[in-house]
Amino acid sequence: MINFDARLKRLKDRRQGTRELVLLEKGYYSWDSGDYRIRETYEKLSESPGVRYTVGAMSAVDPQSTQVSINEGNRVSDTLISMLKTNGIGATKRMQGSVALDIHIEGHSDVDMLIICEDTILVQTPKLDGSACYAPDKRPMVDIVAELRNASEQKLTTRYHQAEVNCSNSKSISLKGGSLKRKVDIVPSCWHHTHDYQNSWQERDIGVKIYHKKDHCLLGNFPFKHISRVGEKDAQYSGNLKKVIRLFKNLVADMPDYKKGKAKALTSYDLAGIAYHMDQRLNVPSYMSLALVEKAREFLSFLNSYESYRNTLKVPDDTRVIFDGKEKSEALEIIFKEVEDLAFSVFKELRPLSSVYDENVIKSKVI
Template sequence: MIDFEKRLKSLKERRQGSRERAIYESMDSVTANSAVLRGVDVRKSESFESLNEVNGVKYTIGAMAPVESQSTKISIDEGNRVADSLIRSLQNNGESVTKRLQGSVALDVHIKGHSDVDMLIVVTNPVNVELPKVSPNGYSPSTDPRSLVNIARDVRVKSEKILPEKFPAAKVDAKGNKSISLEGGSLKRKVDIVPAIWFDSTSYQRSGQEYDRGIKIYHKEDHELILNYPFTHIKKVNDRDTRFSGNLKCVIRLMKNMIADMPDYKKRIAKKLSSYDLAAIAFHMNEDLNVPQYMRLSLVEKTRSHLSLLNNSKAYRDTLNVPDGSRKIFDTDDKSEALGILTSEITDLAKAIYNELKPYNVGYDSSVILSKSVF
């Protein structure tokens, strides 16, 4: 049986931080100490907390909801602050670079109030052009004698030197192969800096739309460039989410929160499905996402049914690509194992909500959740 009181507490802390943290961030230390001892809670009450519903419904609606916009803005602002400072120094050191936001914060499917933010630092000149070129005369030859991979490496090496100088009080971790992370000091959020170069696909050469443009991320250990299409992913997910009135992102956040609330022995396996993979899984729910806002609880049953289908039919799940079409969702065996755990957890959630709504009934009747309105 799911302890929804405990789940609501953990959900609140993910979204707004602990009660103690919120107090110490809003008061001087003497006043804060007194407030903590008196049990004061300065965190805002969110709409899901005031629902006149059982705790399972409150938790689910809260788990689907976006993080408060002001908290998201702080994450983006901190990412931009670090990136802008780094870019100025890189430009002074002979590198031509720009920035882009990617990841869960860019899509607004993050589930933590104090969420990490991913900032791409992208080489602007030269660029990698997919052949054959759509317009052979559309690009000038590079005047930089370095190879593209060496340019990306140099941006990485210089960034590792610059960031500790610009943010001396922060902890800078350069051990990651794809990113350099910063946290602490003056930073209100953890920021991941990801050096990359542009990849001008033939689709981008034809359309001129950035969502068709690829990036190649520099991998430090392997000294190679790895192709991604983060802006295509964002565009595809945003378009489908708009089509279904925000329900796609609701399902993504729900699955992410379910994994976050798993015991560690399950979470270690379930996290083999990245946020990117979870977005892809929800993306393929298609018309099952077409429910009115006041019936979003039904997305629990629709998600359970979709995951069960994927879990039980390897032939079907092996046909599914991520939204940008660059690879299969289930491209490793451990993702299938993770799917099994996630399916079980969502099934338990549906049954636990049903038992709260119909405490005297035996078994599980999906129509109860499918027809439940929440205002």
């Protein structure tokens, strides 16, 4: 059985920061000052600990905390773009990742900011309108974005000298500490005008090429297609897709390390893809959201049993299959067992005298 009291404490610490951190941020230095964190909706439910934990694990982080992450990402990006201009480098910004989709599970979440070269773009040829391509800068695109990366490292290290600026990651420059309220990851990149984008001229179809420092190459990415498709399906099912994604991520976060290390073979991106394919299983009323646990359990059980179907599933932007390695199938089994344990543990709270699991108890629970 799951210790839901312990999980509720970890959930609150993730969503709002530890009590000690909040006290320090508010200027209280005595640990007898009480807990100044707000009580969220899931905490106020007159329900068992398991139900409260499950509802909380599905819920979006407080909008004010999310806005702080967004503001910090924009502040660092705007400062960098302004500094790059002094080197004659034009750049723009876009946010990607979990914060952009509101599927992050931590109040103090990292924020991913693309810093995109504006002066030169990659175009998939032949251009659909038949026109020619011309760029004043004749260097290979990888060298142009490498220059953007090198200049960004120099500017950020100089500007944020009190923060920890880590330039060792191949895809991003990370900043934390100092005046920053959140960790910010800066991802140097360039636009890629694919044929899909040339057809639609919608930003959701535009490609991005991220610079990989170690290998000195560009890696393709479609972050806005991912954001658009997940957002659209979530709206179609009244917010239930994002609830399941957050649930998966919280369950992984609460695993003991020996499980978590293996479960993380399925990334946050992969977990979003798995939940994305639940489709009609996401169609439950908002006042019966506990049913999503059983729906997820059923779907993961199906995926775990049918490898041929599992191996056809693609991430929402269609760039690759989700289960592209044996370790991901092993991770799926671990996460399935975790969801199953959650379903059975909540059921025992609701029906303590029952010895046989009845899925309808969870499916019909009104909250």
